[in-house]
Amino acid sequence: MKILLTNDDGIYAPGLLALYECLTSYHEVHVVAPESEMSAVGHCITLSRPLRIQKVSRKGAFFGYAVTGTPADCVKIAVQELFNGTPPDIILSGINLGANVGVNILYSGTVSAATEGAFLGVRSAAISLDATKDPDFRFAAQFSRKVIRFMFSSGLKVNTALNVNIPGIPPEKIKGVCVTRQATARVEERFERRSDPRGNVYYWLAGGKESVEKSKPEVDSVALSENKISITPLYYDLTCEEEYERLKNQPLPSFEELRLDL
């Protein structure tokens, strides 16, 4: 299978290398990833400046292409330029250092690379490990092979991306695998107000831990807190269906009289 790997921690991140090393014996693996760390870039694309591509070696051998852009840029340019119009069979984004669950996925470069793949009609998955330090990516990398198989065995639609989160605990403590929804609970966060050495005020975003949504047991953050692997199918449609159906039947804003005000 022809697989494109990308991430948002940058081409030198250990999570990407772990994925590469695990998959390269079984598949034709191509790496196109950001030159530098791109966390919390969201679904960002680069319009105002050009992109450059550079070959990168790791462990003394050719590893992949570094792009001076975001994860979504990497997916776009890989599918459209490097594969000469023949898209890969699968796109995997990760392994991210840190979970991507709840509303935080809207900020996630890792997830947006998978969503971009889905835009382009390629089965895609984001893989994240819920760890912050001393991560062991080996289990997550091996589980990614299972995710690839699942994408085909389950008949996953090509426009759907999977968001996979793996607990950062010893594998024997993992309690199961479940299909989940994205949590929508509010994230607790705040700004720290500080002064620089010249007395100027600056702010730094702190907190941001997803609060576990007790009311909805089927969401990603709850599964992860219960030491389960969560798999959430994502689709790039932000329409609120409930409000769409309701608002259609409300009196809409008039605009005719505004013509006279000008």
Place this chain on the structure above:
Amino acid sequence: MKILLTNDDGIYAPGLLALYECLTSYHEVHVVAPESEMSAVGHCITLSRPLRIQKVSRKGAFFGYAVTGTPADCVKIAVQELFNGTPPDIILSGINLGANVGVNILYSGTVSAATEGAFLGVRSAAISLDATKDPDFRFAAQFSRKVIRFMFSSGLKVNTALNVNIPGIPPEKIKGVCVTRQATARVEERFERRSDPRGNVYYWLAGGKESVEKSKPEVDSVALSENKISITPLYYDLTCEEEYERLKNQPLPSFEELRLDL
């Protein structure tokens, strides 16, 4: 009413000024916007560097605060720092120069500011004018007053954002207002491959025009192409409900045997 204005074209953009000048006679208006242009930043937040805030004057009077961050940063810091914990009644993001419809809204800083407001529980709307040059923002600014009223009269849920797109044509040619869904059709785009003066290759993203989705008449891009104002309710949940329901009943990837491989 206490209204927060922001945008992604930056604090000096004419669309923001038009909105400010139209609303300031009727409401308590606060401006917190990016210091510089932030188009296509998506739902990006700044974690790796601190944010600074600076007072900005326009036309010789205090206008608002410029933030060294993205539209989502502006909304976060405004709600949490500048309003001292008392959030505004309404957040408006815009008026953007250019439409924000279809899958492109996932790249849009204008829309993500409204989504961020919805995260924070504030009724929010993104306002975009489908024009590229010589824009006349006056009608769109006046229509924004109607949008504000609609947000209350329709009982819009506080966690829902409205994505409003206004045709960039003379107001008397506008054909109506309609509640729409986000289009999901693929966007046609490509990279231009160029060489710099030193012979190095670079790529520049071109195209990106939303293709009109003929099969679904109720979507934003179709309404706009028919010279109608479109209003799409958005919710920050990317879960694909259809695939969620289906995948739940599929055989899930096993993981137990992976423990032994390590």
